[in-house]
Amino acid sequence: MNTVIRSQLLRFSVGRGQQFRFSTAAANGNDLVIGTVDETLGIAMLTMNRPPANSLSLEMNEAICTSLKTMESNPKIQSVILSSSNPKIFSAGLDVSELVSPHPDRLPKFWNSLQQLYLDLYGSRLAVVAAIQGHAPAAGCFLAMACDYRIMSSGDIGGEGGGDMKKRFVPTIGLNETQLGIAAPPWMGQLLVRTIGFRQAELALAMGTLFPPDRALSIGLVDAIESEQHGAESTIIEGLSELLPSISKDQASNPLMQKAFKQATTFAKIPPHARVASKLVTRQSHIHDMIATRDEDTAHFCGFVTQEAVQKNLIAYVEAMKSKSKKK
Ligand SMILES: CCCCCCCCCCCC/C=C/CC(=O)SCCNC(=O)CCNC(=O)[C@H](O)C(C)(C)COP(=O)(O)OP(=O)(O)OC[C@H]1O[C@@H](n2cnc3c(N)ncnc32)[C@H](O)[C@@H]1OP(=O)(O)O
Numbered sequence: 017m018n019t020v021i022r023s024q025l026l027r028f029s030v031g032r033g034q035q036f037r038f039s040t041a042a043a044n045g046n047d048l049v050i051g052t053v054d055e056t057l058g059i060a061m062l063t064m065n066r067p068p069a070n071s072l073s074l075e076m077n078e079a080i081c082t083s084l085k086t087m088e089s090n091p092k093i094q095s096v097i098l099s100s101s102n103p104k105i106f107s108a109g110l111d112v113s114e115l116v117s118p119h120p121d122r123l124p125k126f127w128n129s130l131q132q133l134y135l136d137l138y139g140s141r142l143a144v145v146a147a148i149q150g151h152a153p154a155a156g157c158f159l160a161m162a163c164d165y166r167i168m169s170s171g172d173i174g175g176e177g178g179g180d181m182k183k184r185f186v187p188t189i190g191l192n193e194t195q196l197g198i199a200a201p202p203w204m205g206q207l208l209v210r211t212i213g214f215r216q217a218e219l220a221l222a223m224g225t226l227f228p229p230d231r232a233l234s235i236g237l238v239d240a241i242e243s244e245q246h247g248a249e250s251t252i253i254e255g256l257s258e259l260l261p262s263i264s265k266d267q268a269s270n271p272l273m274q275k276a277f278k279q280a281t282t283f284a285k286i287p288p289h290a291r292v293a294s295k296l297v298t299r300q301s302h303i304h305d306m307i308a309t310r311d312e313d314t315a316h317f318c319g320f321v322t323q324e325a326v327q328k329n330l331i332a333y334v335e336a337m338k339s340k341s342k343k344k
Pocket of ligand 1: 104155196202321338340
């Protein structure tokens, strides 16, 4: 964790398929976020790249925001695909290590960075297409909900094990906070209500439900599901390969990525002023509500997370997560 953004923007060059990258002091030397843009098509790709699970730390939130703002500042760009370099995890939500025994100065900064991520993504002038290749629990689901269109993997790729014993990989999405002994913050919960309707959201929040792709589609949590069985070379779509960052070049024949690319292209062709104005019609009041209660929300969050009982739950949760991962 403790990655520090040294220099926010090392290189930003626009044009077909050219990339800009964020430099970070992460121990593994990886970039947290990789951005690519195609001015001709008017679309960009923002690839989350924080192994092992794209969990959202303070630095990761800031890197996504900065990258998005950089794309927004280019008037030729109208839409962006939000994707993950991990084919099985879109984002595992908040980095739980930010919540366990937190530093009192860092905790409010961390929460502010998440609030800002919500404001920047939900209120972006760009149309954002989430390419949800893998799991999206908790704040991973929130990230997807803050986008304009969600395409989720139907989960029929790869699998684990081999031969006849091959297990099917089924990604899930949802706000599962109650399963962790915490509650989703009000604005995150409200986003679920806005996305899937009151009764479905009420139940899902209470139960901490993680939905498989077909259920997520049927309740409107995602807009489309797509297989990830890679197609034949001939089905490769022009422009996608150039837009993909070098670490994801093999995704050019992935139908999910192709669908995301087509959707982003469709958004980019809509007259931008009309598209942005209509987005504000549905989103502005929620954004204003959040801004009005932002400080109160931070105070609630810090007070809640630092409670002894909550810390006890979180510690047990992290230990269970680590021992599960070790057993693999
Ligand atoms: C009056 C009003 C009051 C209002 C009060 C407001 C109060 C607010 C309360 C607080 C709100 C807090 C909001 C929280 C939102 C969140 O996002 S909390 C985080 C929730 N995330 C999760 O629960 C996901 C946990 N992870 C998983 O379920 C799985 O990892 C996975 C399904 C994503 C993937 O599974 P799999 O492919 O099997 O991988 P794993 O082996 O489990 O994990 C790989 C690797 O990643 C690490 N990891 C996974 N998730 C996280 C994470 N969230 N944070 C940090 N690290 C994570 C995991 O430890 C493994 O690492 P190692 O290989 O062991 O190094």
